[in-house]
Amino acid sequence: YIGAKGLEAICRALAKEYRLKSSGFPDLCLWNKNTRKVMFAEVKSPKDKLSDTQRDWIDILLKSGVDVEVCLVREGGSGE
DSSP states (O other): OOHHHHHHHHHHHHHHSHHHHTSOOOSEEEEETTTTEEEEEEEEOTTOOOOHHHHHHHHHHHHTTOEEEEEEOOOOOSOO
16 A cells, blocks of 8 residues: 555655656665555665765655665575
8 A cells, every 4th residue: 555645655755756756766666465555675786886866865755754765686506
C-alpha cells in the first residue's frame, strides 16, 4: 500500500520538476500481494554511488511514508 500521501508526493515531484525528476526514480518496485505493501529499491554496485536526483527521490518517498532501500550488489564468488 503506497498510500495517498506517497502517491501525491510522487505526482507532485514529477509535476513540479519533471525534467529533473524524470530520472533517478528507484530501480525496483516490490509488491507483496499478501500484505498489499509496496517498497522501492535502488540497486547499486560496489563502485556505483547515488546521484543527487536519486537521493532526492529517496528523501521524497521516505518523508511520505513509503519504504525505500538501497541494495548493494556484490559478487558472490565461492558459493556465498
